[in-house]
Amino acid sequence: MSIPVKLEAFEGPLDLLLHLIDKNKVNIYDIPIVTITEQYMEYIKAMEEKNLEIMSEFLVMAATLLRIKSQMLLPVEVKEEEEVVDPRQELVERLLEYKMYKYVSYELKDKQMDAQLLMFKPSTIPLEISDYKEEIDISELLSDLTLAKLHTIFQSVMKRQVDKVDPIRSKFGKIEKEEINLSQKILEIQQYGLEHRTFSFRRLLERQTGKMDVIVTFLGILELMKMQRIEICQNDLFEDIMIHYLANDIAPVDDFSIE
Amino acid sequence: MEIKKLEAMIEAILFTMGEAVEVERIASALDHDVDTIRKIIHNMMDRYEGDERGIKIIELDNSFQMCTKAQMYEAIVKIAHVPKKHILTDVLLESLSIIAYKQPITKQQIESIRGVKSDHAVNKLVEYNLVCEVGRMDAPGRPILFGTTEDFLRNFGIASLEDLPVVAPEKVADFKMEAEEEVQLQLDI
Numbered sequence: 001m002s003i004p005v006k007l008e009a010f011e012g013p014l015d016l017l018l019h020l021i022d023k024n025k026v027n028i029y030d031i032p033i034v035t036i037t038e039q040y041m042e043y044i045k046a047m048e049e050k051n052l053e054i055m056s057e058f059l060v061m062a063a064t065l066l067r068i069k070s071q072m073l074l075p076v077e078v079k080e081e082e083e084v085v086d087p088r089q090e091l092v093e094r095l096l097e098y099k100m101y102k103y104v105s106y107e108l109k110d111k112q113m114d115a116q117l118l119m120f121k122p123s124t125i126p127l128e129i130s131d132y133k134e135e136i137d138i139s140e141l142l143s144d145l146t147l148a149k150l151h152t153i154f155q156s157v158m159k160r161q162v163d164k165v166d167p168i169r170s171k172f173g174k175i176e177k178e179e180i181n182l183s184q185k186i187l188e189i190q191q192y193g194l195e196h197r198t199f200s201f202r203r204l205l206e207r208q209t210g211k212m213d214v215i216v217t218f219l220g221i222l223e224l225m226k227m228q229r230i231e232i233c234q235n236d237l238f239e240d241i242m243i244h245y246l247a248n249d250i251a252p253v254d255d256f257s258i259e
Numbered sequence: 260m261e262i263k264k265l266e267a268m269i270e271a272i273l274f275t276m277g278e279a280v281e282v283e284r285i286a287s288a289l290d291h292d293v294d295t296i297r298k299i300i301h302n303m304m305d306r307y308e309g310d311e312r313g314i315k316i317i318e319l320d321n322s323f324q325m326c327t328k329a330q331m332y333e334a335i336v337k338i339a340h341v342p343k344k345h346i347l348t349d350v351l352l353e354s355l356s357i358i359a360y361k362q363p364i365t366k367q368q369i370e371s372i373r374g375v376k377s378d379h380a381v382n383k384l385v386e387y388n389l390v391c392e393v394g395r396m397d398a399p400g401r402p403i404l405f406g407t408t409e410d411f412l413r414n415f416g417i418a419s420l421e422d423l424p425v426v427a428p429e430k431v432a433d434f435k436m437e438a439e440e441e442v443q444l445q446l447d448i
Contacts, residue, residue, distance in 0.1 A: 011350055012375030057375050097372055100426055104360065105352040107424040108415055112347065115416030117329035118317070123277040 013061030014098045016043060021095075028095060031088055033072055037065040064091065180212050183253040185220040193230060193245025201232070201241035227251065265289060265299055279322035279409060318418045319409055347387075354380040355389060359411070359423055363393045363404035381405065389414060 010016045020039050026032055044058055071087035078084060086092075192204065201221070208214045221243070224230045229247045234240075268289055273280060286296040300316060300323055307315040313331045316323050327335060347355065354377050357369050369377045384390040385405075393406035407420070417423060 011353060012373055014374040053376060061374065094372075094374070098374070101353060101357050101360070101372065104424060104426060105349065105356040108356050108359070109347070109349075109352055111415045111417065111424065114329060115414055116346075117332040118416070119327040119331070119335055120324065120413075121274075121277040121326075123275070125275055 013058050014095060015102075016040065016058070017061065017095060018099060018102075028099075029092060031092070033065065033069050033088060037062075037069050040065055180216045182216055182219055182223070185213075185216045186223055186253045187250060189217065189220050189224060190229065190245070190247070190250040193224075193243070194248075194250060196245070198242060198244050201243055204243070223253075262299060265291065265296070266303055269296070269300060269303065273316060273323060273325040277325070279319050279324040279413070281322045283321070285323070317413075317416070319412045320419050322409070324413070350380050351383055355384055355407075355411070358384070358390055358405050359407050359420070362406035362420075363396075364406075365396055365402040365404055367402060369405075 010019065017036070017040065020036050020043075021028055021031060024032070024035065024039075026036075040062060044062055047055070047058070068087045068091060076084060189204070192199065204221075205214050205217060208217050221230070221232075225232065229251060230243050230245055232241050232243050234242070269285060272285055272288065282293055282297050282300070285300075286293045289296065300318075304316045304318070306312075313328060314325055315328050316325055353373060354369055357372055358364055358381075361368070361372075366377060366381055369381065381390065385392075387410075388408055389411040390405050391408050392403050394404045395401040396404055411417075412419065
């Protein structure tokens with residue numbers, strides 16, 4: 001026996017089952033599982049469906065039907081105080097729920113047909129209305145503003161600008177290993193000494209471009225004192241130290257470096 | 260007199276806006292309380308239903324919108340080239356009705372009711388803006404929960420979810436009766 005319906009007519013296994021139940025005019029609560037299963041299997045055989053996805057859904061239902069069928073054939077052990085659950089019950093509940101939504105979807109279809117007859121109109125608000133902004137009364141806005149106040153505001157804004165710069169992170173850049181060569185620095189100081197003869201220690205330090213530079217310069221000065229190539233004097237406590245370069249040439253220095 | 264003025268303003272607002280306007284927005288624009296405005300609009304809706312009017316006001320959730328009456332459709336189609344609207348396929352309608360009644364619902368739950376994969380149907384419904392994501396389920400994988408949109412209400416001429424068609428109670432009663440008989444029979448055996 002073949003079923004003269006195309007697969008496309010069914011939304012899925014539940015749809016097909018409902019169709020078979022209707023066709024056989026049987027009560028949904030008392031599905032003659034043997035008959036329905038047979039017809040269902042017939043249908044699957046007739047299905048020339050290459051799509052595994054769709055096919056598998058129908059096969060899952062077929063397996064369910066077979067399970068129910070076998071459960072109904074087996075004798076049921078009735079224990080005391082235990083309800084006998086009809087193996088078909090779960091399927092029936094699913095079928096009923098599905099049937100209800102199918103019924104409702106037809107109702108919705110009618111409603112949609114009716115609603116499609118209504119026409120709506122897009123918003124038509126002229127630009128000059130939708131873009132309208134209330135005019136601002138400048139004099140009212142500036143009524144209690146004095147120059148002093150403006151200055152204070154300006155100051156605080158500028159301060160905020162400064163505060164916004166994270167004093168630590170802002171100095172983060174590429175971190176490079178600074179390597180300042182002491183002998184190189186000593187040569188530099190000698191060069192500077194030869195040009196200036198007498199110069200200020202502070203001025204020398206100010207010329208340096210980094211903490212490491214300053215330290216190495218200081219070490220270089222100590223080194224040059226040891227070598228007796230410079231002499232230093234300070235007139236008063238905390239005053240600038242003056243350095244006299246004594247030599248008339250630049251002495252080569254042994255190569256050593258600090259990091 | 261006061262009410263007449265408010266009605267005129269509401270009419271102008273709804274006409275101009277075209278889209279659905281929340282009752283709160285209308286109330287604040289007219290400087291009146293929401294309940295009063297809602298009553299006035301409901302009154303207007305009744306009067307618009309009369310034969311002398313070609314437009315009416317519909318309610319969607321908490322908003323109101325103006326549109327033409329269904330009876331005007333024929334004439335409008337002749338004068339304007341109305342674009343053909345989508346009529347949903349049965350598959351989409353089936354999924355949509357499940358979402359409408361059971362929202363918020365996951366794709367998985369829709370599939371278990373229909374017994375078939377519903378990815379395509381749900382995606383299409385989202386594309387048509389009849390359905391949207393309304394949250395996530397607190398379960399493994401946090402699956403998306405779907406619900407219906409205001410467009411859905413407008414498309415189906417439903418004022419709110421409470422107005423969804425109800426499955427005829429006599430049908431349900433019939434099922435119940437049959438079920439009880441079944442149980443009786445089983446006990447007799």
